[in-house]
Amino acid sequence: MLELGLKFINFEPDRSFNDGNITRNYFDASSQRICTMRNNGALGLTSKSLENDKITSVRTRDRGEPSTVKFSVDGRLCATQRTATSADVIFLEKTENNLCLEMTVTAKSKEPLLAVEWVANNQLLLVTNHSAELLYINEDKKTSKVLKSTNVNAAWAIFYAPSQLLLIANGASCSNLQPIIVAHSNFTRMKNFEVDFGGSLSRENFLEKDATIATIYGKVYVMVLRYSVRNSSMLDLYEMPFDATNPAIFKYSLILGFNGQCGIHVIDNLIIVHHQPTCKSLIFDIQVSSNSKSHSPLVTTTIEPHIQHQPPPYLYTPFWFTFLPNVVIDSNSGIMYSLDLKNSKCMIEISEKNTMLEYLIRRKNEKKLFITSFLNCLRARALSLRQIRRIFSMISKTKESFAKNEKDSKAPIIVLNCEKYEELQISQQEMQSSILIPLREDTSLNEGYVANIMLQYLRCLYDNNVQPESLKLSTSAM
């Protein structure tokens, strides 16, 4: 159900030559670009992305090996950290003697930098152990100005660009998380919260690599890998509130069934956890039995390479690096792949028909596949009337009924923004032409059965406060 490499791009893999030439690659999660530095930029800085064809290729001065490379939103600036306490801003479009112009910025306290992130085109965020600072970079004057700074203790920090959310870890075992929204040239602190990472004597601190932020079904979650000595690891999901007055709440716990390192992707609101030793990928859908805290994988599968890669690449190799949302980087062969869902395979992978259909309803752009599968299941009488009603109820909601639900929850001031989740909607006419009429015309089906299906549909419309359009054909069947 997972396919590797529908999109892919080659890059020059890391190496160190005897002649002193070295190549290093960096992935910038915010801009989703891979950056190749040859001889620390002296022989070239190249950046590529799966999303667009724009390739940046420039040369910079060799001022030591960088630890991070970050691109601004418009791709015109690049921030890189070559020493512990300072960051260099490279003007990619301004050159002098074929070398890019640069400027150096530091935090006010000159403390070591924990994170360097672009917040907007000209706004750079610096996080140190004791503060977070937002700098304005003036391209023309090549100067920087502190827009805002805030004092906060930090052991490490991660930045989630889609929601402009800075997550800072502090406290005794770094398990106290302080979310801060960096927007409109301002810091907005949200309620801090404590996470359980399965800490013990052997694992004293909560580490940056065990925390991930993603947007799932229109909500932002902080995902925490919780280790256990005896049992298998869990992936705990903390749901972020939209306002600044409530703390994040522990919402779900995904049962991984293994211990140790894993790679995480979030594709089309599904959480996918890859386990390298067993070459397995677990797909979780938190909307399946969303009322229960514990979730087992919906599907356990193995990644398959896209047919265009010949010979097929090695899978789950130790050289793989995974980045959210769906990037796999094979550092050995120098290819960056996209990982994509192949939903047409869910008929085989998900045996329970109602779960399979509900899975399809929640996927992006799978209306056609859903309608065909639904009709097939109805024809095969593979669903009970109650399951049919559940499915009808999911698809017969209208925009108005969604809006109603949203209004209710819209009491406090919203500080956190994220991508909205749009549920699949199928109009009554579409239901008629693609489900109900084909069923009626299928002479092999019992009339009572078809009539009951139509009644269930009618009931769902009423239940969702949708006015039934005059269903001329269907009523004559009853």
Next chain:
Amino acid sequence: MESITNPLYFFTGSSSTQNHSSTSSNVIRFIDILDFFFIAHPASGRKEGEEHKRIMYFHPKGESVDRQTEVTGFAEAVVNFTDNFLTSREINSHDSDNFDYRTVSTQKTEHVYIQIEDNNFLMGVALSKQLANVSEYPLFQPAIRSILCDAYKMFRMFFGTYSSFNHQENDSKFKDRLDFFFSRSVPLLKCHKMPLLDHLGGVEFLRMSGPLYLNVVSLINELQEEFQQIDKIMFLYQDKLLYYQLSRRDLPTIFRYLTQNLLPNSIGPELEGANNRAKGRYLRGPIELSTDEPLLGDESLPVVHLFDNQNGEDEYLQRYQMLVYRCLNSTVCMFVKYNTENTNVSRRLLRNIDQFLESELSQVANRIGEEIGSEVSEPTDFHYIYFNPSSLSMTSSLSSRSSSSSKVAIPPVEVNRLVCDTIGKFISDSEEFGECFVKSETDWWIVVKKVNSRLLVLIIPPSSSTSSLADIQSKTSHIVRHHFDAIFFT
């Protein structure tokens, strides 16, 4: 046959029903006007000197054997004698419960005899005219006949036909059963002071909106699809019917049993356990569902005999186990075919149905409650009886458990008698249309309208605005327009 230790599911808590009746003056106790009641098997008393053997059951019990023999002998004689004058006798179709009957009116009593089960059995009742007068009950023979037939049907529902007892060989067991049933049920019988209600014998339906009804239908469809062993379903809200799949022959009987016996007796514990009201439960059968013990003794489910016609031919009696599940005022009655050899309803099935129904039923019940709670019907300034023979739907402001109240006092006995006489004499059973306006000596108006077999009786109290026939005609059309618009076309 199940043993006699079967739970006494039809008479438990009789005291509560009695209390109920004392507050309501719409009904009287049948036993208060009863002279005698008997069941006879004429073929058993053919031999000279053994005539008393035809008596299967007789009330009052204290009556001497001679008198019992005399009464039953007279009834048999009436039947046989009048047979000679019946030239074209209606062939008693197997498919209906229209029993052959005879009525005899004496100075003191009113007798009704019915012949049942291929005329093998004779049931009779006599009501005392004097006692009826005391109780202010107008004697109306069709109503007495209906009460008698209903008593028989109730027995048949729980025990099967009389013939099935094979009484020739097992006389005492048959008599035991009759005694067991009728000595308990006859004292509980109620008659409406408006005898027409007993005569029509309909059931009260709950009026509700289409979308809401769809909820009920969809729930029942889902239930039956999931549990295919459920043969028939009936759905009630409070004491009104919403949905049924039973034969029309059984519907009034089982409806009466549920609304007059089973449900009133189950409300007690419901009021006490108010903390867990949304939880569904079974009204009969086991309380403990988590084990897999067989259902025996007190825990076994009631068995009822209902008509079935699944082969599309004549209806025949079939035994069913009855499951009554209740949640928040709504009652789902499920019937599962009963076979003695097969494994029947198990705790496991009960458990599964419980899980399947519980949350959905409480949701549907809540919605019904919201809808009917929002409709407050104003008390009317008249009394009415509406009956639709094709659906058996009946509503009346005079029924004992009427929700539709009227601010008018109960009509006096002579008005009730006049209503019965009007129906009996001026409105033909076979005609589909008819209209009649009658004014009583005390200035009450009685309006009878029959349209497409649907019957509407209005009883309008004396008033200055209803002195002329024209007045009453305009009032009638006003009432029909405002209260019976949906169900009655003018």
